[in-house]
Amino acid sequence: MEPWHLLGIEPLGRGEIEGILRGARALRELLRGPTKKRSDLRGKTVINLFFENSTRTRVSFEMAAKILGADAINWSAAGSSQAKGETFLDTIRTLEAMRPDVLVIRHAASGAAELAARHVRCSVVNAGDGAHEHPTQALLDALTLQDHLGSLEGRRIAIVGDIAHSRVARSTSLCLRRLGASVVLCGPRTMLPAAPWEGVEMVSDLREALREADAIIALRIQLERISECLFSSAREYARYFGLSRRTLAWAKEGAFVLHPGPMNRGVEIEPEIADGGRSLVLHQVESGVAVRMAVLLRAAGKLEESIHG
CATH class of the missing domain: 3.40.50.1370 (Aspartate/ornithine carbamoyltransferase)
Structure with missing residues (x-):
């Protein structure tokens, strides 16, 4: 199956946008409940690659993955082989060789997520690329x-x-x-x-x-x-x-x-x-976790199943 990428809003039609929002609205009820844990993404691995600083986006993607049962790994450029001169694509290929299911990427360069998506077999989610899209x-x-x-x-x-x-x-x-x-x-x-x-x-x-x-x-x-x-x-x-x-x-x-x-x-x-x-x-912050849960489920092909199952 071809991986699903979220690289920007531009490629999405109204129906797909509404589907993600519908899923996020349902998943938000889980956030508001006493037990914030499901097993929809058990056995899946999400790597969050942040080449720029972030609080809300990075933490909410990590929360979203963990609530859904995935293993979330946070990577940052500081302390990585980037400091030794490793290129962006070499970093992406190296991490993809470890067989993650989703790469969440934030980068200062416009088009970075799209470039990564052309060189990997897993799903890529754009967490902000330069002045291009978020x-x-x-x-x-x-x-x-x-x-x-x-x-x-x-x-x-x-x-x-x-x-x-x-x-x-x-x-x-x-x-x-x-x-x-x-x-x-x-x-x-x-x-x-x-x-x-x-x-x-x-x-x-x-x-x-x-x-x-x-x-x-x-x-x-x-x-x-x-x-x-x-x-x-x-x-x-x-x-x-x-x-x-x-x-x-x-x-x-x-x-x-x-x-x-x-x-x-x-x-x-x-x-x-x-x-x-x-x-x-603050309502936006809460919505951010729910939306990112829906996006990760969509990347796994499980959004509709999770909502109606």
């Missing part, structure tokens, strides 16, 4: 929004921040549009993509972006991917693009606020908003 983040954002808004058909979602350097903006906008939402991207002109993205509105005025928005996703400034000065100061950025009580008044009454983390409090989001009643940040 598919499981998009899925957990969609799940979180559906939980609070119901159908996303016709909903207006604003994504605000460093759009040009954000893999979350790309994946989440694709995912939400596939589910029927309209998406508006907002940020300083220096942080918007040079070319327009198909099917989305791009503006550099926050008031315009938040007009009639049902939810707002705030993004941090990707300093690790920026080699030049794109804004004058954090204080000025917060004034014009930060989410605060003042700026949220421009959105639809009761609009929800999301953030993929880590948050830079006082820059893209004020603490009272991050911790307030309209914030879904």
Whole structure:
């Protein structure tokens, strides 16, 4: 059987997205129960390869694998043979020779997961590749929004921040549009993509972006991917693009606020908003474990069986 890969949202149709979300919703009940253990993936091995730092994504993939009964192995570039000059592909081939069932890969280079998938026989899941895609983040954002808004058909979602350097903006906008939402991207002109993205509105005025928005996703400034000065100061950025009580008044009454983390409090989001009643940040974290459980089951060809079995 050909391995199933999750390399991005781009190749997924609406039906497959909805199937994963349906599975995640069912699996989340396991997380909320007293016994967080199943045997669906007993005998399977998941290797998490993180070439970049991570808290939420790495830990939730590890939790997802262990809850489902798989053996989870966490690998990081620090202390590995990468420090001795081993190439990315040699690392991938070496680990694949140990016969894992799934490789979960985060890397600073766009296309790293796709490159790995062309050279291995097991499933590959993209946990974020450069500024390209972060598919499981998009899925957990969609799940979180559906939980609070119901159908996303016709909903207006604003994504605000460093759009040009954000893999979350790309994946989440694709995912939400596939589910029927309209998406508006907002940020300083220096942080918007040079070319327009198909099917989305791009503006550099926050008031315009938040007009009639049902939810707002705030993004941090990707300093690790920026080699030049794109804004004058954090204080000025917060004034014009930060989410605060003042700026949220421009959105639809009761609009929800999301953030993929880590948050830079006082820059893209004020603490009272991050911790307030309209914030879904911690709900996103919970959704992340459920979505990654569903993705691992899908990679094993057991998602439908696990839900209905």
